[in-house]
Amino acid sequence: MRIIDTPSPNWDERSLPISMIVLHYTGMQDAEGAIARLRDPEAKVSCHYLVAEDGTVLRMVDEAKRAWHAGRSHWREVEDVNSASIGIEIVNPGHDWGYRPFPDEQMDAVIALVAQIKDRHEITRGNVVGHSDIAPARKRDPGELFPWHRLARLRLALPRPTKGLMDPNWTEAGFCLALERFGYDVTDRMAAIMAFQRRFRPELIDGEIDAECRMILLALLLPKPQGDA
Numbered sequence: 001m002r003i004i005d006t007p008s009p010n011w012d013e014r015s016l017p018i019s020m021i022v023l024h025y026t027g028m029q030d031a032e033g034a035i036a037r038l039r040d041p042e043a044k045v046s047c048h049y050l051v052a053e054d055g056t057v058l059r060m061v062d063e064a065k066r067a068w069h070a071g072r073s074h075w076r077e078v079e080d081v082n083s084a085s086i087g088i089e090i091v092n093p094g095h096d097w098g099y100r101p102f103p104d105e106q107m108d109a110v111i112a113l114v115a116q117i118k119d120r121h122e123i124t125r126g127n128v129v130g131h132s133d134i135a136p137a138r139k140r141d142p143g144e145l146f147p148w149h150r151l152a153r154l155r156l157a158l159p160r161p162t163k164g165l166m167d168p169n170w171t172e173a174g175f176c177l178a179l180e181r182f183g184y185d186v187t188d189r190m191a192a193i194m195a196f197q198r199r200f201r202p203e204l205i206d207g208e209i210d211a212e213c214r215m216i217l218l219a220l221l222l223p224k225p226q227g228d229a
């Protein structure tokens with residue numbers, strides 16, 4: 001894979017070991033604007049890698065350093081997600097500027113990049129997440145069009161459970177407790193439910209807990225024979 005160095009000054013030192021990968025969309029009208037912003041000292045944002053729609057990969061911050069992509073966020077035990085993660089920006093106008101499917105050439109590059117990083121830092125599948133998973137009340141990226149199933153097929157992300165599903169019949173409070181156990185910040189319940197749906201049941205994102213949501217979440221929480229949760 002060819003990686004073009006395009007350094008951003010927006011980084012500092014990590015205070016945690018690397019244990020996560022966070023995927024984003026750029027959410028700007030074009031790639032040029034997004035790259036300029038990610039290199040602008042005034043903007044105070046950055047990422048480790050940016051993947052263009054044609055599959056070109058830019059390296060903007062060294063993996064050893066802490067890039068500024070997650071903002072206020074939370075996943076499992078981690079509060080300072082920037083310190084614990086590698087951030088990848090994927091060029092797409094996003095929900096505000098004409099959200100569209102991610103081209104195959106772009107996804108091939110994302111997959112190759114995630115595979116390398118996951119391997120290098122021994123990151124578990126359950127810690128390969130979207131920005132909306134770690135900041136559900138603020139973010140929708142990379143969004144419901146992101147083909148998580150392509151990553152899951154290669155064991156780069158958790159698959160949507162499909163087999164042996166059972167409805168645990170949790171109450172809303174029970175569901176939210178389970179969602180928190182899985183890793184989400186559930187302070188804003190509706191936002192957390194929608195983030196979960198966007199990731200694991202993208203065809204219906206309505207913020208309503210239904211039997212299918214309960215079944216998927218239960219299956220995700222049951223211990224996996226291979227570990228790597």
Ligand SMILES: [Zn+2]
Nearest residue numbers: 024025131141
């Ligand atoms: Zn983002």
